[in-house]
Amino acid sequence: MREFTVFAGVCLALATSAAPFAAAQENQTPPAAANRPRGFTAKSAQTEIAAESRFLEIPSAAECRHFLNILTEDPHPAGSDANKVLAEFVKARFLQYGFEAELVPYEVLLNAPDPKKKIELTLLEPEKYEAKLAEAGVPWDKDSYTSAALGHFNGYSPGGDVTADVVYANYGLPEDYDKLEALGIDIRGKIVIVRYGNCFRGVKVREAELRRAAAVIIYSDPFDDGFAKGDVVPRGPWRPETAIQRGSVGYMFMQPGDPLTPGWASSKGARRIDQEAVTGAATNGGVIPGIPSIPISYADATPILKNLAGPNVPEGWQGSLPFAYHVGPGPSRVHLKMDIIWENKLIYNVIAKWKGTERPDEWVVLGNHRDAWVHGAVDPNSGTASMLECARALGKLKEAGLKPKRTIILASWDAEEYGLVGSTEWCEEIRDALEKKTMSIVAYINCDAGVAGPKFHAGGAPSLSRFVRECAGAVEDPRERRSILEVWSEQRKTKNPTAESYSGNDGELPRVGDLGSGSDYTAFQHHLGIPSIDVGFDGPYGVYHSVLDDFFWMEHFGDPDFTSHRALARYLGILLLRSSNCDLLPIHAEAQATAFTGFLNDFAKQNAAIFPANSDKAKALDEAKAAAARVGAVARTLEGEGERALEAADDKGLESTNARLLRFERELLSKDGLRGRPFYKHLYSAPGVHAGYAASTLPGLREAIAEGPTDDRRIIAELKRISEALTGAADTLEGKKAPAPPANK
Numbered sequence: 001m002r003e004f005t006v007f008a009g010v011c012l013a014l015a016t017s018a019a020p021f022a023a024a025q026e027n028q029t030p031p032a033a034a035n036r037p038r039g040f041t042a043k044s045a046q047t048e049i050a051a052e053s054r055f056l057e058i059p060s061a062a063e064c065r066h067f068l069n070i071l072t073e074d075p076h077p078a079g080s081d082a083n084k085v086l087a088e089f090v091k092a093r094f095l096q097y098g099f100e101a102e103l104v105p106y107e108v109l110l111n112a113p114d115p116k117k118k119i120e121l122t123l124l125e126p127e128k129y130e131a132k133l134a135e136a137g138v139p140w141d142k143d144s145y146t147s148a149a150l151g152h153f154n155g156y157s158p159g160g161d162v163t164a165d166v167v168y169a170n171y172g173l174p175e176d177y178d179k180l181e182a183l184g185i186d187i188r189g190k191i192v193i194v195r196y197g198n199c200f201r202g203v204k205v206r207e208a209e210l211r212r213a214a215a216v217i218i219y220s221d222p223f224d225d226g227f228a229k230g231d232v233v234p235r236g237p238w239r240p241e242t243a244i245q246r247g248s249v250g251y252m253f254m255q256p257g258d259p260l261t262p263g264w265a266s267s268k269g270a271r272r273i274d275q276e277a278v279t280g281a282a283t284n285g286g287v288i289p290g291i292p293s294i295p296i297s298y299a300d301a302t303p304i305l306k307n308l309a310g311p312n313v314p315e316g317w318q319g320s321l322p323f324a325y326h327v328g329p330g331p332s333r334v335h336l337k338m339d340i341i342w343e344n345k346l347i348y349n350v351i352a353k354w355k356g357t358e359r360p361d362e363w364v365v366l367g368n369h370r371d372a373w374v375h376g377a378v379d380p381n382s383g384t385a386s387m388l389e390c391a392r393a394l395g396k397l398k399e400a401g402l403k404p405k406r407t408i409i410l411a412s413w414d415a416e417e418y419g420l421v422g423s424t425e426w427c428e429e430i431r432d433a434l435e436k437k438t439m440s441i442v443a444y445i446n447c448d449a450g451v452a453g454p455k456f457h458a459g460g461a462p463s464l465s466r467f468v469r470e471c472a473g474a475v476e477d478p479r480e481r482r483s484i485l486e487v488w489s490e491q492r493k494t495k496n497p498t499a500e501s502y503s504g505n506d507g508e509l510p511r512v513g514d515l516g517s518g519s520d521y522t523a524f525q526h527h528l529g530i531p532s533i534d535v536g537f538d539g540p541y542g543v544y545h546s547v548l549d550d551f552f553w554m555e556h557f558g559d560p561d562f563t564s565h566r567a568l569a570r571y572l573g574i575l576l577l578r579s580s581n582c583d584l585l586p587i588h589a590e591a592q593a594t595a596f597t598g599f600l601n602d603f604a605k606q607n608a609a610i611f612p613a614n615s616d617k618a619k620a621l622d623e624a625k626a627a628a629a630r631v632g633a634v635a636r637t638l639e640g641e642g643e644r645a646l647e648a649a650d651d652k653g654l655e656s657t658n659a660r661l662l663r664f665e666r667e668l669l670s671k672d673g674l675r676g677r678p679f680y681k682h683l684y685s686a687p688g689v690h691a692g693y694a695a696s697t698l699p700g701l702r703e704a705i706a707e708g709p710t711d712d713r714r715i716i717a718e719l720k721r722i723s724e725a726l727t728g729a730a731d732t733l734e735g736k737k738a739p740a741p742p743a744n745k
Contacts, residue, residue, distance in 0.1 A: 038470060039582035041649045048581050051402050052474060055573050058393035064565035067385035068377060071370075072551045075148045078371040078415035078422075079110045079345035082148075086370055087348040090412045093388050094352035097395030099410065101352040106266045106425045107344050108258040109275065110418060113151045114159075114339040121152075121217070121294060123303050124163070125333040131300040136242040138234045141552035149374045149547050152294055154201065154218075155248035155418045156259070158279070159340035160292035162215045164191045165330040168308055170317040171197055172204030172218075174690055177211055179314050185327060188212040191334050193304060195221040195319060200518065200692020202249040205293045207690070209281040215336050216293040219301035220245050223320035225542040226298060237557035238542030241299040245545045246373040250419040251287045253687040255679040256522055257424030259287050260344075262679075265429035268346070275342065287419075292338055307332040347371075347414035349422045352391070354398065356580065358405040361439040362662070364579045365409040365530075366390070366572060367423060367520050368447045369416030375550040378541060378558060382565060383450030384412065389569040394576070404580040406442060413520050416448075423520035427528055434528060440662050442585060444524035444532040445575050451554075451564045453539010454479045456488045459513035459695075460533030461525060462506040462595040462684075463665060467586035468533055469510065471574045478537065478563040484571065485510075501606070502598030504697060506591035514595075516695035517687035526682045529666035531587060535571065537564040583654050584642045587661040589733060592668070593632035595684065596726065599698050600625045603705070610709055617712055620719035627726035634733045660733050667729040670721055674700050675714075683725050698722065 036045035037052075070089065076082035087103055094101035113119055121131040133152045137145035167187050170176040172194035180187065192213045194204050201218055208216045222228045225239045232240040239245075250259065258266040259278045262285065266272075277283070280290035298321065305319075308326040318325050350370070356362065368383035375381075391410055415421035433439045443464060456477070458468045473485035480487055492510035504514045512533075515525050521532040539558060543549045559565055579586060604611060604621055611618040638657060645653030669681040680686040680699070688696035689703065696702055701718040708714055731737050 037474075037578055039578065039584040039586055039646070041583050041646050043649065044581065044583055048577065051397055051577055051581070052574060054400070055393050055397055055577060056475070056570055058396050059389050059566045059569040059573070061562035061566040063392065064385045064389050064569065065562045067388045068381055068554060068565070069551055071381040071384055072143070072375040072377045075146060075150070075374045076370075076372055076376070077150055078347055078418055079343075083371050083414065084348060087350050087412065087414065090350045090370065090384070090388065094350065094391060094410060097391050098398045099352035099354050099391065099395070101350060104349040104351050104426065105268065105346050106258065106349070106422065107268045107270070108266050108347055108415060108421050108425070109260050109342060110345045110415065111156060111340050111342045113153045114341050117339040119151055119153065119294070120335065120337040121296065121300070122335045123307065123332060124335055126307055126331045127303070129303040131296060132242070133296070133300065134242065135244060135297070135547045136240070138548065138552070140234065141548070141550065143375055143550040143552060144547055146374070146547065150246065152244055152296060153338065153340065154246065154293050154295060156250035156288050157205070157293045157340065158289060158291070159338040160215060161337045162191060162292065163335045164189055164214045164333070165328065166191050166193055166304055166308060166332040166334050167328040168305060168313065168317075168325060169194050169208070170313070171195060171199060172207055172216070173199055174207055177207060180327060183311055183327065185310065185329065189214050190329055191215045191217060191336065193217040193219065193301065195219055195224060196245055197221070197224040199690065200253065201247050202251050202253065202289075203690060203692040205249045205289045205291065206251055206281045209289055209291045213291060215291055217296060217301070217304070217334070217336070218293060219296045220298055221319035221321070222298055225544070226320065228320040229542060230540065233543060233548050233553065237540040237553070239546065240548075242297045243543060243546040243548050244295045244297050246295055247545050248418050249289055249293050251281070251289070252419040253517055253689060253692045254677050255285070255287050256420035256517070257428065258421055261425070262287075263428065265425050267429070272344075292336065294336060294338065304332050304334060347422055349414055349426055350412035352410040354394070354404060354408040356406040356408070357403045360407050362406040363409050363439060363441045364406055364443055364445070364576055365411060365441055365524070366445045366576055367411035367413055368450065369413040369422065369520055371414050371417055373417055373545045374547045377550050377554040378452045379449035379544060379549060380416065382452070382554065382558070383447035383536065383568070386447060386450050386565050386568040386572060387412075389565070390572045390576070393569065393573055404577075406580040408576055408580050416520055420517070420520055420522050424523040427523035431528060441524070441528075441530045442662065443579050444521055444530050445572065446519055446521040446532060446534040447536050447568065447572065448519040448534070450536040450568050451559050452541035453537055453558060454564055455491065455538045456484050456535075457513070457538050458533060458535045459515050460505075461515065461531035461665065462591040463587045463589055464531045464533050465506040465508065465512035465591055466588045467579070468512050468535070469508070471571065471578060474574045475567060475571045478567040484567065502602050504595065504598075506588070506594055507598060514685050514695035514697055516685070516691065516693050518693040522687070526680045526686055529669045529682060531665045533575075535568070537568060584646050585658045585661045587664060588639075589635035589661065589664050589729070590632050590639065592665075592684065593628050593635055595697070596628040596722070597625060597632065600628060603698070603701065607705060610705060610715070617715055617719070620716045620723070624719045624723045624726070627723045627730070631726050631730045631733070634730045638733050656735070660735060663732050663737070664729055667732050668725050670700070670725065675703065683722055
């Protein structure tokens with residue numbers, strides 16, 4: 001195994017000793033400030049450096065491979081017996097590694113095709129073609145021939161029996177429908193066919209439903225993830241002609257979680273609302289589509305698209321199938337028939353705990369979901385395999401006597417694929433404890449599709465971006481004898497010198513992306529105000545949510561030697577060790593102020609006509625910018641105080657600083673949430689209402705301007721909300737608000 005040690009002067013004996021860590025430090029010289037991780041006193045840095053050095057030597061590519069092989073053996077969607085078996089497996093591993101662990105069940109609404117009835121998609125005119133609706137197996141890949149995979153359906157899609165002419169609407173974005181309208185094409189009562197890409201599939205269905213389409217067909221165009229990108233499976237990593245992308249079409253960008261328990265945990269026996277009350281895009285609180293949708297392959301899409309007439313598609317709408325695309329309507333006429341069963345079913349989160357010794361009620365949480373639409377080698381079980389290997393390595397440190405200061409929580413979420421269900425229900429369950437300050441969460445760390453290749457990526461709250469980069473400097477890149485940070489920085493080193501708009505997050509390179517939605521950090525970051533990060537390794541990945549996202553694909557294309565899995569396990573461990581053991585929390589409040597300031601300046605530049613000089617709107621904008629500047633100034637002062645307390649090993653000073661930093665992000669929540677989306681409370685970012693996955697920064701203000709540029713009252717109200725939140729955050733950092741009592745008292 002190659003050795004990679006970040007901190008000079010750490011002897012190899014510390015990396016291999018089985019002696020208790022406290023004893024191992026007795027004769028060590030405290031590291032100089034420049035050689036110790038940020039946030040640690042000279043004394044505690046000794047223990048941390050030794051723990052990290054030992055930890056980095058433990059994770060094994062072979063163990064990651066072993067875990068992934070077990071996790072991907074059978075299809076295991078949420079609510080299935082196979083997924084319950086894997087929950088027990090994960091729990092057993094956590095217990096084996098010395099953690100406390102339990103299954104936490106919730107009863108939630110799920111849907112699936114009626115196994116007794118066939119899904120039908122038939123082209124009736126101008127020729128007849130019955131869609132195969134089957135994924136072809138691949139030679140040498142036994143898992144691709146499974147008969148246990150769920151059929152062609154979308155999570156939270158209703159069933160239906162629809163016959164109608166077809167209209168092609170590109171990616172199904174609002175601007176695509178605007179172009180159809182400009183061409184004089186009415187989609188009311190039509191079946192819309194759209195291609196995957198550029199937004200969350202649920203957005204595609206909602207936009208069609210709002211325009212009164214009868215149904216939606218979503219297909220995978222080879223332009224986006226098929227042969228236009230390169231060789232397809234089995235010769236390459238891209239999607240072959242019969243592979244489909246399953247997925248949820250629930251409107252989780254409006255509210256994630258169990259649709260029938262909005263705002264409270266779906267514990268067994270909990271109060272539930274009627275399904276009709278949350279069905280339909282036009283329904284207040286509607287999160288379940290009111291029209292059916294179905295995912296299909298480009299093999300099945302070809303006859304439908306090829307037989308469309310009407311105008312040639314607008315520029316940018318042509319895919320990679322070998323004919324000119326037309327928008328219709330007709331003469332392609334399609335019959336869609338689906339019978340869907342809805343049930344309240346038990347799902348199971350696995351929650352493991354390693355209790356902290358000094359501040360046990362301050363938690364650091366690492367989570368990854370376990371359920372998959374089929375085998376889920378990349379999504380999500382590459383993340384699960386890496387998390388289990390991280391847990392195994394932490395267990396070795398626990399055996400050797402390491403005792404974290406804060407509690408480490410490891411979570412294996414269920415039903416993420418339907419709409420972030422397991423993590424959202426857990427967050428709703430712990431919300432009261434957070435609000436009553438009987439416990440607190442320092443940070444949430446998420447890995448989902450953890451490994452699809454060798455290139456590191458990260459998203460997160462601006463306040464944690466510096467921490468993300470610093471920890472990346474402590475771990476070796478999976479392909480090079482340099483740190484992840486060095487390789488990542490080289491890949492992202494160029495910055496557009498002509499860019500006129502703020503780039504987002506903390507503005508530093510390599511850039512950490514802003515968080516939208518699409519994975520389990522959503523409820524933590526956007527609902528609870530817990531600073532969160534999302535990390536993993538990318539690569540060419542064309543089999544997302546298909547039967548081919550399996551162990552064969554990973555072994556041949558994604559990570560053949562499993563070194564990216566090992567690197568992820570190492571990186572997750574460094575994040576956990578530093579955040580659980582640090583003396584000064586890694587929350588960089590000034591970075592959040594920088595992000596607010598950057599986007600507020602953007603709004604002023606890009607919407608000059610909306611903010612005329614000396615107007616009430618311009619004054620409100622200036623007040624928000626001043627509030628952000630105050631947060632930045634106060635944060636710099638507090639950081640200086642924290643650094644001085646570190647150097648002096650001043651426990652009282654550190655406790656005071658940390659108490660304020662712990663509350664900082666939660667001050668940026670709005671009690672009422674975003675307009676029409678009260679679940680989303682964070683005023684810095686949220687999933688875009690027309691994107692679903694991608695982040696919308698300053699979403700309340702952005703949506704106010706987009707939906708009503710002349711609505712002065714709404715724009716001013718959104719700016720005042722930002723100003724008030726930033727003022728509260730600054731007051732918290734200054735200590736003007738009464739700090740919470742120590743969480744462990």
